[in-house]
Amino acid sequence: MILNPHMVTWVCSMCTTKTVKPFYVNQQEYHNCPGKGMLTIPMIQEGAKVKVTVNEREDYISGEHVQMADGRPIMSVTVEREDGIDCSVYAPVVTTVKK
Numbered sequence: 140m141i142l143n144p145h146m147v148t149w150v151c152s153m154c155t156t157k158t159v160k161p162f163y164v165n166q167q168e169y170h171n172c173p174g175k176g177m178l179t180i181p182m183i184q185e186g187a188k189v190k191v192t193v194n195e196r197e198d199y200i201s202g203e204h205v206q207m208a209d210g211r212p213i214m215s216v217t218v219e220r221e222d223g224i225d226c227s228v229y230a231p232v233v234t235t236v237k238k
């Protein structure tokens with residue numbers, strides 16, 4: 140247990156949201172971004188050299204319930220850091236009809 144974690148400022152690259160929270164090992168902060176249709180977007184530590192990319196879905200939707208932002212279907216968000224790439228995937232929701 141960390142008794143006095145240091146505070147980190149998290150910012151969003153898609154809007155003006157900024158928050159300060161205690162930092163724990165391997166923590167990632169997310170928020171529902173008003174700048175990207177309320178998608179759950181990873182936030183980045185203020186000052187970090189990181190590129191956040193929202194990736195559109197490029198295949199046929201065919202009635203699946205997919206995440207949308209700005210009228211476009213979104214497949215994933217990638218975060219490119221100096222030491223690697225993280226990817227958050229928005230999987231479509233399956234529905235069925237009970238007969």
Ligand SMILES: [Zn+2]
Pocket residue numbers: 151152153154155156170171172173174175180
């Ligand atoms: Zn945002």
